[in-house]
């Protein structure tokens with residue numbers, strides 16, 4: 241089944257709710273949406289009332305701010321199918337509280353609606369959004385949004401970061417007071433590597449054009465796969481050694497121990513394809529897909545490690561939709577980082593891997609006071625010691641939060 245947003249499902253599940261805040265990240269391959277749907281009648285000035293109304297949220301307004309209770313939803317569409325995204329938005333009740341014209345909660349004249357948007361598509365498709373939906377895209381810087389999104393997730397969401405090695409997933413407890421510096425590697429169509437030193441303090445230190453778009457683009461051409469998930473699925477079953485040239489292939493089956501290379505190390509990705517007298521049709525698409533995935537993941541792992549080394553960073557967080565929570569991808573990246581750093585650096589992954597930019601754009605509403613509402617702060621329902629103490633706002637993850645899921649949360653007004 242296509243794991244992209246099923247528009248009809250989304251529509252029916254949201255039919256009773258209103259989108260009050262929405263942010264977009266329009267990338268080269270995918271459009272990511274983060275939107276807040278408030279529960280009906282949940283807008284109150286008194287947090288105590290909220291608490292009695294819904295114990296599980298248990299929000300307390302200590303300064304009489306208006307409180308909106310609801311869910312933060314995640315969805316994505318292929319950028320090439322942007323019309324599906326526009327149709328989806330059109331079908332939703334875009335009762336945005338973030339427009340500049342309305343102060344009574346009703347929809348304003350359409351030409352006054354602004355939506356936070358980041359990614360290249362915020363520029364490329366600005367006219368289309370205006371024409372089709374009558375909304376203007378309020379552009380936020382892509383790198384800034386990625387960093388804001390990453391910092392938010394790492395500080396506020398329980399069990400967001402994890403390591404993955406030898407098939408074992410282990411959640412990492414993040415101390416928000418000891419988070420920086422770290423390297424953020426966002427693997428989208430292309431790859432950005434960002435040194436993060438604090439809230440809003442960052443530098444894009446490197447990047448590579450060999451990213452998710454390369455895997456999907458080359459993979460599609462070489463295997464004739466019709467969608468990304470099919471290509472990933474194929475890689476599960478493949479054997480890259482049929483396509484890759486290993487050290488053992490060159491050294492007659494033995495290790496090159498003197499320089500630390502075992503016989504099974506890949507000496508040359510796709511190297512066997514040159515020496516064999518085989519054509520593309522003679523290779524199994526599974527093997528090609530696996531070799532390609534390994535090549536891209538290894539390369540990113542290696543460049544990431546080199547950048548971490550360059551700046552003395554011990555922690556590397558990998559995000560972006562290329563990863564897709566895919567075991568083999570994460571394992572390959574982890575092994576590459578572990579191999580090159582001789583165990584010194586650690587690769588970590590994020591559960592909301594693909595939504596950093598959209599979340600960052602969403603959080604940027606915080607910077608503005610629009611229609612008397614602003615996203616104040618969110619944290620998980622069951623505070624862990626690492627959470628910033630003293631906050632009274634809760635945010636819980638439901639079990640499906642990674643894939644078009646949602647986070648229950650409370651938004652405070654100003």
Ligand SMILES: Nc1ncnc2c1ncn2[C@@H]1O[C@H](COP(=O)(O)OP(=O)(O)OP(=O)(O)O)[C@@H](O)[C@H]1O
Nearest residue numbers: 267268269270428429430452453456468560561562
């Ligand atoms: N259903 C899908 N369709 C297409 N690509 C997918 C899908 N799921 C995962 N991917 C992978 O995710 C990549 C896109 O990731 P992401 O959405 O993070 O980047 P982007 O914002 O589109 O790219 P960029 O930031 O470079 O503009 C694709 O290139 C592909 O490798």
Ligand SMILES: CC(C)(CO)[C@@H](O)C(=O)NCCC(=O)O
Nearest residue numbers: 360429430431432446447448449
């Ligand atoms: C161009 C962006 C930032 C767009 O998201 C991304 O695709 C990227 O980081 N590409 C890699 C470009 C490079 O540094 O070679």
